Amino acid sequence: MKVFKKIFLSSILFLFIAIALFPFVWLISTSLKGAEEIFQFPPKLIPSDLTFKNFVEVWEAIPFGKYYLNSFIVSIAVVFGNLFLGSLTGFLLARRNFKFKNILFFFVLVSILIPQEMILIPLYLIVLKLKLIDSLAGIILPAFVNGFSIFMMRQAFLSIPKEIEDAALSDGCNLFKLYWKVMLPMTKPTLISLGLLIFISTWGDFLFPLIVLRSQENYTLQVGLSYMTGTFVDNFRLIAAGSLLSVFPSILLTIFLSKYFEKGIFEGGIK
Amino acid sequence: MKSVDKNSIFLFLLPTFVFILFFSLIPTLIAFIVSLFKINFFEPSKFVGLKNFIRLFSDKYFYQALINSLIYLSVTPIITLISLSLALILKEMNSNERLFKTIFFIPVVTPIVIAGIIWRYIFNEDNGLLNYLMLSFFNQKIHWLSSYPENVISVMILTIWRGFGYYLIIFYAGLLSISKEVNEAAILDGAGFFRRLFQIIIPQIKPTITLVFVLSGSAAIKLFTELYILIPGAPLSHKTLVYYLYYQSFERFDLSYGSTLGIVVFLLTISFSYLNIKLIEKER
Numbered sequence: 001m002k003v004f005k006k007i008f009l010s011s012i013l014f015l016f017i018a019i020a021l022f023p024f025v026w027l028i029s030t031s032l033k034g035a036e037e038i039f040q041f042p043p044k045l046i047p048s049d050l051t052f053k054n055f056v057e058v059w060e061a062i063p064f065g066k067y068y069l070n071s072f073i074v075s076i077a078v079v080f081g082n083l084f085l086g087s088l089t090g091f092l093l094a095r096r097n098f099k100f101k102n103i104l105f106f107f108v109l110v111s112i113l114i115p116q117e118m119i120l121i122p123l124y125l126i127v128l129k130l131k132l133i134d135s136l137a138g139i140i141l142p143a144f145v146n147g148f149s150i151f152m153m154r155q156a157f158l159s160i161p162k163e164i165e166d167a168a169l170s171d172g173c174n175l176f177k178l179y180w181k182v183m184l185p186m187t188k189p190t191l192i193s194l195g196l197l198i199f200i201s202t203w204g205d206f207l208f209p210l211i212v213l214r215s216q217e218n219y220t221l222q223v224g225l226s227y228m229t230g231t232f233v234d235n236f237r238l239i240a241a242g243s244l245l246s247v248f249p250s251i252l253l254t255i256f257l258s259k260y261f262e263k264g265i266f267e268g269g270i271k
Numbered sequence: 272m273k274s275v276d277k278n279s280i281f282l283f284l285l286p287t288f289v290f291i292l293f294f295s296l297i298p299t300l301i302a303f304i305v306s307l308f309k310i311n312f313f314e315p316s317k318f319v320g321l322k323n324f325i326r327l328f329s330d331k332y333f334y335q336a337l338i339n340s341l342i343y344l345s346v347t348p349i350i351t352l353i354s355l356s357l358a359l360i361l362k363e364m365n366s367n368e369r370l371f372k373t374i375f376f377i378p379v380v381t382p383i384v385i386a387g388i389i390w391r392y393i394f395n396e397d398n399g400l401l402n403y404l405m406l407s408f409f410n411q412k413i414h415w416l417s418s419y420p421e422n423v424i425s426v427m428i429l430t431i432w433r434g435f436g437y438y439l440i441i442f443y444a445g446l447l448s449i450s451k452e453v454n455e456a457a458i459l460d461g462a463g464f465f466r467r468l469f470q471i472i473i474p475q476i477k478p479t480i481t482l483v484f485v486l487s488g489s490a491a492i493k494l495f496t497e498l499y500i501l502i503p504g505a506p507l508s509h510k511t512l513v514y515y516l517y518y519q520s521f522e523r524f525d526l527s528y529g530s531t532l533g534i535v536v537f538l539l540t541i542s543f544s545y546l547n548i549k550l551i552e553k554e555r
Contacts, residue, residue, distance in 0.1 A: 009360045013371065016357055019432065020378050023389045026400065030392070043400055081290075089287040098280045104288065111295035115540055117493055117513050118533040121305060121526050122298035142294040145287050175279050204382030206496045211521055222384040226500060229388055236392050243385045250380040258373040261380075265437060266444045 031055070031240040054241035061238060066217055067224035068246070074136055074209075074220055075202040081144035082198045083191055089145070090153025091179045095165060111147035116208070124211055134214040143202060149194055152267055156190035157183060193264030196257050200250050221246040305530040312524050323531040333532070335508045336515040339423070340539070343491045343511060346427050346434075350487050351480065354435045358442035359468070372443070375436035383433065387500030390429045391416070394501070419509045422502045429497050434490070438483045445479030446472070481551045488547070489540040512536055 025045070031054050033047040058064055092098070093105055116123075123142050132138035160183060168182045184191075206222045213219055219227070225242055254261050306323050310316045327333050357375070361368050378386065393400045394415035402412045415425045449472060457467050473480075495513040502509060507518065513536060520529030 006364075009364055013357070013360055013364070016353075016435075017371070017374050020375055020436065023386075023393065023432070024377070026393065027389050043398065043403060085287045085290070088283050092280055092284060096280055098277065098284075104284065107288075107291055107296060110299070111291050113541075114295060114299050115489070115493065115537055117495075117516065118302050118537040119295070119298035120516070120533060121520055121530045122301035123294065124520075125301065125305075125526070126293065126298065141290075144294075145290045147291070147295070150287065175276050176283075200380045204380075204384070206382070206384050206499075207517070211517075222382055225388065226384050229391070229500070230503075239388060240392075243388050247381055247385050250382065251377055254376050254380045255373055258369065258376060261376055262372060262440050265440045 027240050027244055030237055031244050033237050054237045058238045058242045062228055067219050067221045070136060071203060071221040074140055075199050077140045078143045078202045079195050079198045082149040083195055085145040086149030087153045087184060089150045091157050091183055094154045094157035108147040108150050127212055133212055134218055138212045139209050152194050156187040160186050193260040196253060196260055197264040203250055302530050302533055305527050306534055308527050310527040323528050332507055336510055336512045340492050340512040343494055344488055346430050346491045347484055347488045350431050350434050350438055351483050354438035355442050358439050358446055362446050375439055378433050379436040383496040384500055386433050387497055391501050394425050416502050422505055422509060426497050426501055441483055442479060445476040449475045477551055481547050484547050485544045488543050492539050
């Protein structure tokens with residue numbers, strides 16, 4: 001009975017593992033296929049003549065390197081903004097008393113509750129007024145610090161014992177030093193989780209970059225790939241190679257930082 | 272506190288405050304203001320009162336988009352069932368859970384655009400993998416992308432594939448919080464798995480279930496990219512509210528009507544979440 005149960009549960013688990021991974025297996029297989037083989041019906045899982053030329057061709061067919069660089073610039077900038085301003089504000093909200101603290105915290109909560117879809121057009125109008133349409137700054141600035149990051153960092157700072165703060169202050173620590181040297185290193189796990197979540201979501205961001213970016217040299221990967229599916233309708237092997245290259249950073253980071261990703265989802269989920 | 276400290280607090284808070292003000296609070300206000308005007312790129316803006324909201328009631332495309340978005344809400348119970356079951360299995364098996372979780376994260380961290388591209392080729396009606404399987408087993412093809420409601424199912428499959436790993440983690444964390452003593456006492460009493468599931472596990476993780484309902488429900492109401500990539504060629508009547516918002520704002524350049532639709536999306540998600548939370552409070 002026990003053995004039967006174990007086999008049953010394992011087979012369900014492995015079925016879902018197959019479902020989760022199969023699209024990638026197929027993507028990898030397609031990206032290694034030659035031009036003729038792609039239209040073969042029935043489709044083959046293992047290409048008969050393996051080739052890496054799709055990965056070279058996609059680089060030549062579209063400014064793929066430029067898209068990649070743009071996505072990196074945007075993601076790194078947004079991660080930096082959220083980690084730095086998010087932790088600084090979270091620290092002050094958690095550990096200091098000041099005038100208007102509750103109002104600021106209320107604003108932070110409001111900004112978490114407002115869906116991006118509702119403020120899409122106002123954000124577009126503001127970016128337009130700032131003359132940042134068709135620039136990377138136009139998508140970095142609106143995402144530079146969000147309420148979610150502040151909230152998550154605030155929770156992390158709240159859990160640090162008061163004695164540590166008191167000891168540092170009686171040693172003559174000033175406010176910035178208390179934040180930077182004493183408290184911030186203690187929130188390292190949350191910083192990693194938050195940075196990972198922000199990187200993954202910015203890397204995959206689509207709707208806002210789609211409406212802000214106009215010229216090809218400014219596209220991020222997601223916008224570039226979405227247009228590529230329009231122009232290379234029948235050339236899935238190039239698109240597959242491009243998709244594989246662009247999904248790489250997110251998956252690699254997640255595999256190495258799996259524990260932090262889970263922590264991030266959990267802390268983010270209970271916000 | 273020293274007054275130097277007080278000054279530096281305000282200095283430190285200033286950048287964040289400016290960002291929140293300009294990219295969150297003011298936009299929220301503008302969203303409501305814009306919806307009361309007629310704004311496009313071709314003529315000067317003018318105040319029209321509630322006309323944009325009244326227009327909703329006679330707009331058949333709006334009704335269709337609203338209905339489609341509500342249809343996509345049915346993803347919520349399915350994804351809840353799948354991720355809760357998998358979380359229970361992982362907990363029950365009690366081995367190598369880190370490896371399994373990492374595997375289930377991979378679809379979650381795949382950008383929607385790329386997930387959409389992959390599935391678009393799997394769903395491809397002429398030489399896609401699914402239709403190959405359909406042909407060999409049932410001797411017929413399915414119009415996964417071009418027919419309605421088949422393409423609704425396709426979008427749902429993509430959404431579930433990309434989402435279940437996320438909710439699995441939330442459920443897994445919820446399951447860890449169940450009191451061990453009660454569960455073990457029930458096992459000693461000879462209670463089978465399903466009895467424990469309905470009498471011990473589910474009652475204790477009700478808040479988690481509500482959380483997953485709220486999160487996956489709001490995501491389902493706001494579907495856009497999935498449709499943009501998977502079924503770009505499908506007519507407007509197959510599309511969702513946020514897609515209609517995008518269409519009105521950036522293809523018809525009617526920014527004020529688009530903003531009105533944004534407010535509808537906001538009201539829908541808020542009321543869906545509120546309803547869920549009220550339901551759980553009532554049961555207590």
